Amino acid sequence: QTVNASGGTTIHLALSSNTHILLLQPTVETQISFTTEEADIVANDDISIPATNLTSIQVPRGLGHTIVLNILGVSSAGTMKVVEV
Numbered sequence: 001q002t003v004n005a006s007g008g009t010t011i012h013l014a015l016s017s018n019t020h021i022l023l024l025q026p027t028v029e030t031q032i033s034f035t036t037e038e039a040d041i042v043a044n045d046d047i048s049i050p051a052t053n054l055t056s057i058q059v060p061r062g063l064g065h066t067i068v069l070n071i072l073g074v075s076s077a078g079t080m081k082v083v084e085v
Contacts, residue, residue: 001013001079001082003027003030003079004072005075005076006043006072006075008077010041010070011072012068012071013071013082014066015069015084018084019059019067019085021057021059022056022083023082023083024054024057024080025054026052027051027079028051028077028078029074030049030051030072030074030080031043031047031048031071032047033070034059034063034068036068037066037068040070040072041070
């Protein structure tokens with residue numbers, strides 16, 4: 001998945017209703033958030049994922065049936081491997 005640089009457009013990924021865990025591996029430091037509709041990343045308020053690390057995170061299913069993963073680079077653009085489990 002493409003990761004846009006800070007100040008760019010937030011990427012929005014609608015997750016499968018069967019997804020309970022995400023495996024994330026970005027090439028750049030990336031901020032993420034989970035919402036029920038597309039929402040922009042708020043700098044310094046959302047979850048930060050370090051570059052190159054493989055991160056496992058539980059999807060907050062209590063938000064509702066439709067969960068959207070929002071993604072934006074902290075400073076530069078790059079890519080992120082996203083695996084839904």
